[in-house]
Amino acid sequence: MYQPYQEELRFEKIHTIIHGNSDVASLSVANEIASLINQKQEEGKKAVLGLATGSTPVKVYDYLVQFHKEGRLSFKNVITFNLDEYFPMKPDSIHSYVRFMNEHLFDHIDIEPHNIHIPDGNISMDEIRKYCEDYEEKIKNVGGIDIQILGIGRTGHIGFNEPGSTLNSKTRLIRLDRMTRLDAASDFFGEENVPKRAITMGVGTIMSARKIILMAWGEGKSSIVQQAVEGKIKESVPATFLQHHDNCDFVLDEAAASSLTRKKTPWLATECDWDDKLIKTATIWLSEKLGKAILKLTNEDYNEYGMGNLIAEIGSAEQINLKVFNQLQHTITGWPGGKPNADDSQRPERAQPHPKTSLIFSPHPDDDVISMGGTLLRLVDQGHNVHVAYQTSGNIAVFDDEVIRFLDFAIDVQKDNKELKQKIKKVREFLANKKPGELDSPEVQEFKGLIRKGEALAACRYCGVPEENAHFQNLPFYETGAVRKKPLSDEDVQLTYDLLNKLKPHQIFAAGDLSDPHGTHRVCLQIIFKALEKLKEDRVDWIRNCYVWLYRGAWQEWDIADMEMAVPIGPKDMARKITAIFKHQSQKDSAMFPGNDDREFWQRAEQRNKDTANRYNELGMAEYEAMEGFVRYHF
Template sequence: MRERQQFNEEEKFEKIQTYVHENADKASYYVANEIASLIKTKAKTKESVVLGLATGSTPTKVYDYLVDFHKKGLISFSNVFTFNLDEYYPMHPKSIHSYVRFMNEHLFDHIDIPKENIHIPDGTLSKEDLRDYCQAYEEKITNLGGIDLQLLGIGRTGHIGFNEPGSTETSKTRLVRLDRVTRLDAASDFFGEENVPTKAITMGVGTIMAAKRIILMAWGEGKAQVIRDSVEGEIKESVPATFLQQHQNCDFILDKASASELTRIKTPWLVTECLWQDHLIKRATIWLSKKLNKAILKLTNEDYNEYGMGNLVAEVGSAEQINLRVFNQLQATITGWPGGKPNADDSQRPERAMPYPKTSLIFSPHPDDDVISMGGTLLRLVDQGHHVHVAYQTSGNIAVFDDEVIRFLDFATEIDTSDTALKKRSNEVRSFLSKKQPGQIDTNEIQQLKGLIRKGEAMAACRYCGVKEENAHFLNLPFYETGAVKKKPYSEEDVMITYNLLNKIQPQQIFAAGDLSDPHGTHRVCLDIVFKAIEKLVMERAEWIRHCYVWLYRGAWQEWDIADMEMAVPIGPKDMSRKINAIFKHQSQKDSAMFPGNDEREFWQRAEQRNKETAEAYNALGLAEYEAVEGFVRHNFNLN
């Protein structure tokens, strides 16, 4: 392991130089600038640059910036050679899943790199030719003087390239079998795990380690645990990324979310003296309670001292004072009145008592996120007399199985057997679907039919929950409508559709999905669009927005940390059953969802368990025992 150039006490558990940026965009810009600087420096001395490149969602923004630099005349790629990490096997280069196509679309088609300088593993070779091909791939790298800078992402298994757990640190370019977790993560891109190749060609760990400079990038909470294992854990073959601890010039470039499990960020009191502000005190006390399996009010001075928080006790005065302070803060987050309790003292409540009733607008990225993520709260708002609107931001059409389309067409044609035009359309759809290849984009008509299926399910759920039909708004934001997993960047049109709805409804409450672990990024984009629309309203000094609270919920993948929750809505057994029934209305997503992420349970099972686990966590801290709890964080936007 190399010695640090600068040693910071707070980073003492970290065995790899790690830099944390505000977000993925800023981190990507940082990486792109380093690559551009290397290319320009080499160009001055007429030297070539050898880059090792990665694919997947992680480096795409880096490539966007490099393309932008080139278009502005800031860099030329005429002196650059590239070697990609991997490729699925077998894989035709023109396939929509091919990394050849990925690299062309994201980088190579937009820059001046000579085509003969591009090297990507060939997924069309026969198995008999693979060994010689892989050896030749290694020799090409060596003959060019080795890789100057290698870009890496990281998989949930800790794989780098397609070097799965069990890969040795001396491994070279070769054919490998993919781990099931890796294939499950790729399933959405291939429209089902059964369509994901079981093998791939990859550079070896030894090939990667031979690079002169390595940058590993990771974004999002979904990568947080494997980042901690790789940066702070022991070197072991079961987490191939840990081998990077032995590299002399390797940096991890992270956003805040992917760095959230690092000791210096999650539990800074274990590594350094802390500035004890309210939120950190709350987080530390909850952590200590969980660590010792003791209710908050039972923690002692000795408990705090033993786990690096003696200075907190010294500042505040005693464990009892800290405990009571945090306990009261947690208790104040719990409310059965998510729209505010009318005619009650609201000074210690998360929501205002007035006005009553409120107009509440729930943004749902897909047509089922509202009931999956906050169905109990939605029901409570309706039951308590508030004017509840739901805005379904995207059609969700790509998540509908082809069989569902045929089922609905059969129903329609049976209703009117004399409608020859409908029969003809039905036969055309059947013919297309019977020949459709995995991942092939549907026709516009089929995309519309799939969107209508999901719209009908959302309307059924709204009716069940008591939301008026005229209060269900289907925005069909354009960024989503590509027919493929990959979406377009959002545009001003998406923002204006959202802005116009907000201005029309003028809610006192907005609920939006703050779940940034969504595996396809749709939630992240939808939230950005909502924020942009709100910013526009604030800039225009719309009076109503100044009095609107924005609450963020989490989606199907995870819940907020209790330390971050600012409103916790208890859900009783009856309302949990009602919530599950509302989720059941989304029949096309029942039993087997098109995009389950890395969790194979049905969405209602995930929602029920997550809500019950939140309730159990509150109970373990010494608060009241509930059946289930939905949590929210308030977003405070700048009104100046």
């Protein structure tokens, strides 16, 4: 792990540790917890842990369970206190934190049941005040918390201490912020099913812990992490209170740390060792900061914003400007499959072979057209053999009334099919009695998957992709019927390996969107990478001549400094792209999992593509209607 110079950290008010990925970071946290437990055991004392829920600490718990199963760690001397619980919430509900902790940790270790404390979401309203006071008293009676584990919400909440919480707040019942409920909506299959209240440890309770470890993974957390670490202390961002704690670590992966000054604009913190990538990043940042085209930047501009040593190394602003301008110019191409019979030395893609076999991996059945629909259309129009691999069924993102609508159609078409009638009757009865947040039956999951498959085929037909070139992988990791998925398996990788080896594509497009709030994109990308590595290990010939391009999903775009191919989209193709998105009717108007953006997916895609084109234009490039950006993955 890289150890930064003290000067690089001058904007940071909390000790921050950055790891290469969340797996390595989780292992480091698990090792620290295990060391505490073992140390306390040797001293004949109890280790008191404050625990969190959500996706962030899951890998930490996995490692702790692994340590226990290997005989390296016992939890006999451990007492735990969880941060929070929804209210009201029955402990056996699939949404309860009691169930979460049992499934991820307690059922797999030797902790004494009476040493486990999780706020009770099933008590009556008139019991809550006394219950919360007793929870605080129990923490004090065991000597306080040794290590408190935290995640961080997009509002900056820690536990369920929403904006407005005070530094001395204690365990209490609180009303959840709308953004917090939106973030939880996917777990509950709709915002309307998310409880409006929760019981949470207070900021004061958290601050009384002897050690605090806050973990954050992914770019989606980078902005709030930056505010918490570098910003002013304020009640509107409760995580900033952690700046008062004298033993608090923020443990981050590279993506969550990406907005910190030492990562995003290191030249403002210290003198830099300039390479081509950093020069490009800094020049684009300066251009946008000053609102000046790249070729108009002066020596004085660079000097004023901490880049005087760059000017000293290179010689002049003009040389830097021209270098970066040319780099950007060479990323722009209207030929994403390569331009035949043309000099390709300054182009992102090779001219030959032509036509190419292009394979687009789409994590959900609509990510292809949402994220790179313009490029897909261009590839088809230019004669390439385009295939689309839909990695998951996307069945959990279909509303129940969509199923009923399709079943009504099916029953009218096949009036004499008694077997179908019986199956539809069973599905209707299930849906009529389905409780909020309840998992769908296998039959309902099947129908929802078929709805999304039909929409994907409709979009393929519209875009000119032959139906036989649409591959529905239905990767096993996804098929749980719940938002929480299984870990990726050898079967997932083998299915992907087999498809790749069958098609032998010259270029692959995959979703590199690690900001996906539900993790599906992340897992789908890992599966592709593992399959590619396996092909490489097996010395498969065609893989040496294959380019892999990563696009972004519905949540975020690549930074222009990272883009290695930018495909312009004209007004006509933008309209065609939107029409292709409209083919996914079950996701139109109101998507099941909209994330933190209320706009429809087509609106997000259109605006994002137009913003990218506008940014290129303001940097001094040609003016286009819209653009889709890609980063090349070198394996």
